[in-house]
Amino acid sequence: MTPQAGAPPRAARATSAGAPVGIFDGGIGSYDMVGRIREAFPRQDIIYLADRASFPYGALTEDELLVSVTRATEGLVRLGAGSVILASNAPSVTVLDRLQERANVPVLGVKPPVAAALGAVAPGAVVAVAGAGVMIDSEALGHHIAAEALRAGTDPGRVVPVRADALIALVESGAFLTPERVAGPVGEFVEALRREHPRLAAITLSSTHLPWLAAEFARVAPDVQLFDPADEVVREFAALVPQPEAAGDLVGGHLTCVATASAKHTLAEFQAMIDTLGLGIRPTLITL
Incomplete structure (x- = not known):
């Protein structure tokens, strides 16, 4: 029987050991x-x-x-x-x-796993935090970057927030399933970052959409380390x-x-x- 709209489905049951x-x-x-x-x-x-x-x-x-x-x-x-x-x-x-x-x-x-990224790259190398504009433009992200840089014992100026809304849209629309529709935008995104930040060494994929594009990031920029926030x-x-x-x-x-x-x-x-x-x-x- 198909549940009616608004009716809760039969969810996975909690057990004596742990709930869903x-x-x-x-x-x-x-x-x-x-x-x-x-x-x-x-x-x-x-x-x-x-x-x-x-x-x-x-x-x-x-x-x-x-x-x-x-x-x-x-x-x-x-x-x-x-x-x-x-x-x-x-x-x-x-x-x-x-x-x-x-x-x-x-x-x-x-x-964004900023401290992990900073700790994995050479001193002075740049880490880009890629994500949605609402996060990139927020004061909260600035505070997070400062705290993570302090934890890593380095200059927060090495961390560059960058909007990736266009890439996020590729995933949300399903366009990322067609390789030729992804290669150009991801390549252009990375090249623009390199032009502005020649010491770019890492990117945190700080939108849950962006890991779907990780293979393409790795293809166009094999020298740039990728960090997925899901790991933590x-x-x-x-x-x-x-x-x-x-x-x-x-x-x-x-x-x-x-x-x-x-x-x-x-x-x-x-x-x-x-x-x-x-x-x-x-x-x-x-x-x-």
Whole structure:
């Protein structure tokens, strides 16, 4: 029987050892995080939410972002999530602290791994933080870069924030699945960075969409190191996973996909993206 719009689906059940983790953002980008968690913790139940009713996050103010991500987090908890991953860099950088204060479950976010990148490149080399404009232009990102540079013991001036909205759009539209539509924009993006910053040595892919383009980045710039913010989240999530002796109680890696929708961004549109990517999942429409 097909659930009605707004009716909660039969979500992955919590077990004696651990509840499902909810993973969400406003679009298809967060599925990369779903894949990372499934690979690292194959027996972990996951509720994957595409909050299309709030898409695109990049068009929202910080206050609007906080309202949206709070609503999504609370919705995932109602569906049974015992922890939540906000799989979007922009709200993670700008409002994660306030979200964590409101939530009654652990909430992890994805932030540019600036310290890791600075520590991996030569002294004086430049690290670019690529992401959505709402994050790149925020004061919060400046504070994050300063803190990360301090942690790495180096000059924050070596870190260059750069808008990558056009590349993010390639993923969200599905255009990235056609190689010839990706090669030019990614190459031009990297070359523009090199012209302005000849000592470019690393790029943090600080939008959950950008890791989908990692292979093309590596092809056009094999000498530039790429850093995925999801790596740190996977490490942090390990602390929330049941200990090995209790792992046998886990149900076994069920994935439940839910989505919100709007007149502009419909469930059919999202299903078409999923089908194009060959993910083999069918989202249930809900309201939050």
